[in-house]
Amino acid sequence: MSIWEYANPKKFMATTAPLIPWIFGGSMLLIIVGLLWGLFNTPAADQFEHSVKILFVHVPSALMAINGWMMMLVASLIWLIRRHHVSALAARAAAPIGAIMTVIALATGAIWGQPTWGTWWAWEPRLTSFLILFLFYIGYMALWTAIEDNDTAADLTSVLCIVGSVFAVLSRYAAMFWGKGLHQTATFSADRETNIDASFWWPAVISMVGFGLFFVALVLIRTNTHIRLRRADALEARARRAA
Amino acid sequence: MIALLKRDLWLAVRAGGGFGLGLAFFLIVVVLIPFGVGPDASVLEPIAPGILWVAALLACLLSLDRIFALDYEDGSLALLATSPLPLEGAALIKAIAHWLTTGLPLTLAAPLLGVLLHMNSEAYGYLFISLALGTPALSIIGTFGAALTVGLRRGGLLLSLLVLPLYVPTLVFGAEAVRRGAAGMDVTTPFVMLAGITAGAFALLPFASAAALRVNLR
Numbered sequence: 001m002s003i004w005e006y007a008n009p010k011k012f013m014a015t016t017a018p019l020i021p022w023i024f025g026g027s028m029l030l031i032i033v034g035l036l037w038g039l040f041n042t043p044a045a046d047q048f049e050h051s052v053k054i055l056f057v058h059v060p061s062a063l064m065a066i067n068g069w070m071m072m073l074v075a076s077l078i079w080l081i082r083r084h085h086v087s088a089l090a091a092r093a094a095a096p097i098g099a100i101m102t103v104i105a106l107a108t109g110a111i112w113g114q115p116t117w118g119t120w121w122a123w124e125p126r127l128t129s130f131l132i133l134f135l136f137y138i139g140y141m142a143l144w145t146a147i148e149d150n151d152t153a154a155d156l157t158s159v160l161c162i163v164g165s166v167f168a169v170l171s172r173y174a175a176m177f178w179g180k181g182l183h184q185t186a187t188f189s190a191d192r193e194t195n196i197d198a199s200f201w202w203p204a205v206i207s208m209v210g211f212g213l214f215f216v217a218l219v220l221i222r223t224n225t226h227i228r229l230r231r232a233d234a235l236e237a238r239a240r241r242a243a
Numbered sequence: 244m245i246a247l248l249k250r251d252l253w254l255a256v257r258a259g260g261g262f263g264l265g266l267a268f269f270l271i272v273v274v275l276i277p278f279g280v281g282p283d284a285s286v287l288e289p290i291a292p293g294i295l296w297v298a299a300l301l302a303c304l305l306s307l308d309r310i311f312a313l314d315y316e317d318g319s320l321a322l323l324a325t326s327p328l329p330l331e332g333a334a335l336i337k338a339i340a341h342w343l344t345t346g347l348p349l350t351l352a353a354p355l356l357g358v359l360l361h362m363n364s365e366a367y368g369y370l371f372i373s374l375a376l377g378t379p380a381l382s383i384i385g386t387f388g389a390a391l392t393v394g395l396r397r398g399g400l401l402l403s404l405l406v407l408p409l410y411v412p413t414l415v416f417g418a419e420a421v422r423r424g425a426a427g428m429d430v431t432t433p434f435v436m437l438a439g440i441t442a443g444a445f446a447l448l449p450f451a452s453a454a455a456l457r458v459n460l461r
């Protein structure tokens with residue numbers, strides 16, 4: 001029994017299909033609990049007042065935006081090394097979800113920034129690197145759609161994903177360097193979760209786990225869809241050959 | 244390898260287009276900026292380094308799709324792939340040839356264009372050094388982008404979409420070095436980072452470019 005058995009599309013679909021409703025339901029439950037708790041049962045913070053509550057959407061979506069690219073990186077490496085098609089399709093399936101998560105993080109950040117910093121947008125390391133991450137997602141998706149041959153597309157996007165990860169990290173440090181001294185007040189500390197009050201910690205963690213499961217559920221659904229699409233294409237090609 | 248470099252350089256010079264075009268584009272962009280933001284020296288002076296860097300980057304981008312497209316079309320890229328020279332080496336040479344025909348002229352021309360933008364006189368040296376250090380990275384990153392999109396019929400727009408995010412660190416450190424130099428601050432860190440990006444890109448990206456080329460030639 002090895003994990004590579006799930007590289008077989010049939011086995012993958014047979015295993016994940018019954019799991020999807022549970023993961024999806026669980027993620028919805030956690031998100032609803034986390035958000036209700038976060039929105040209605042936490043005190044207003046000193047400096048932020050009630051605007052702090054957007055944290056329960058902002059932080060999990062930002063977390064999944066980064067982890068989404070990491071997941072694509074791992075899936076791309078598996079594709080390049082072991083040539084499992086499901087892996088390539090999973091990377092493809094994750095890209096739009098990661099892009100949307102990035103947009104959610106940017107949008108909620110802007111909405112949060114308006115009352116607290118007095119501006120929608122600042123050219124500050126975190127914000128800038130997220131915008132660049134979004135551009136990477138767009139480029140990745142565009143490359144997938146531009147290439148007709150499936151294997152070529154999977155290979156090229158995998159290479160792009162690996163190179164992109166290096167440059168995404170590099171951009172982050174570049175932006176940090178460049179933003180220094182410009183918007184000092186707008187800089188977050190990376191370990192914000194650890195110096196957060198306990199009343200915020202639990203709902204935040206619950207909604208983070210919820211968003212994580214939500215991401216997994218969506219990736220599984222979309223991967224299944226892509227496998228079916230690939231099958232439909234193969235059937236069509238066979239029908240055309242027979243005709 | 245030397246023969247390939249010579250061939251690419253001759254093609255760039257003799258076949259026209261590529262060599263002067265990037266430089267002309269650079270000039271046009273720099274000339275357009277004062278029309279856009281107004282000819283006031285107090286406005287132009289602080290943004291001059293950034294404008295020159297962005298313009299150089301765009302001029303570099305313009306000629307990227309020529310790196311492999313012509314060779315791909317007439318089949319010489321397939322010949323290169325079957326030659327004893329590893330494809331990694333070919334990608335490296337292509338990037339160097341691209342730099343010699345676009346990056347180097349841009350670097351030499353940039354200080355002249357700085358005059359048009361009322362650039363701070365202390366910044367010229369820094370601009371020259373930062374472009375000399377940074378434009379090779381632009382060429383090698385661009386070669387990777389060109390290798391990814393070589394098989395596509397209309398890859399030009401996609402190429403810019405893929406390559407521009409990769410250009411961000413180079414641009415940030417390059418422009419920051421000039422800005423700091425113009426303000427009389429310490430420039431060691433951005434220069435070291437810029438040189439590091441160039442060296443790292445030259446060491447690693449030929450492998451990625453060659454991998455992409457192999458996929459596209461399959």
